[in-house]
Amino acid sequence: MLTFEIPGHGRLEITELVLDLNGTLAHDGVVPDAVVERLRTLSRWVRIQVVTADTLGTAAGLRGLGLQVQVLGPGDHVEAKAAFVRALSTSHTIAIGNGSNDEGMLREAAVGIAIVGQEGASARTVLAADIVVTRIEDALDLLLTPARLIATLRTR
Numbered sequence: 001m002l003t004f005e006i007p008g009h010g011r012l013e014i015t016e017l018v019l020d021l022n023g024t025l026a027h028d029g030v031v032p033d034a035v036v037e038r039l040r041t042l043s044r045w046v047r048i049q050v051v052t053a054d055t056l057g058t059a060a061g062l063r064g065l066g067l068q069v070q071v072l073g074p075g076d077h078v079e080a081k082a083a084f085v086r087a088l089s090t091s092h093t094i095a096i097g098n099g100s101n102d103e104g105m106l107r108e109a110a111v112g113i114a115i116v117g118q119e120g121a122s123a124r125t126v127l128a129a130d131i132v133v134t135r136i137e138d139a140l141d142l143l144l145t146p147a148r149l150i151a152t153l154r155t156r
Helices: 033-042 059-065 077-088 100-108 123-128 136-144 146-153
Strands: 002-006 010-014 016-019 047-052 068-071 093-097 111-115 131-133
Touching: 002 146, 016 077, 033 059, 033 136, 047 059, 047 077, 059 068, 077 093, 077 100, 093 100, 093 136, 100 111, 100 123, 111 123, 111 136, 131 136, 131 146, 136 146
Parallel strands: 016 047, 016 093, 047 068, 093 111, 111 131
Antiparallel strands: 002 010
């Protein structure tokens, strides 16, 4: 579990990290080595899950990294991802995404982080986020270096 004491927000106890795949975790379907290293470190404290439409057909390769992968079928992916986070426990989950279909999961999570990277980001998803960064490495480093997350979210 990752625990953060955030002035003005209170205590966060995070047991789940939910990630989108394409445009968030992976660039053109490839997860950079620096991201894999961070995920391995984070997996000591939280369960890491990837929820994806698997647009590029690369999600199966993530299982080799020890990540739990949920590939969505046809339908409303905004609601499917939001429901996924609700089923885990919204108050114990951090969600990271960039696309329109990530809006609901960022809104439901205790902390939602939007990535505005090479692929860009949906304006609705950015507005649903608590934090906005430009690289997945920076998002994961917020969790690995708690003072950064606390400094960004504190209200006093």
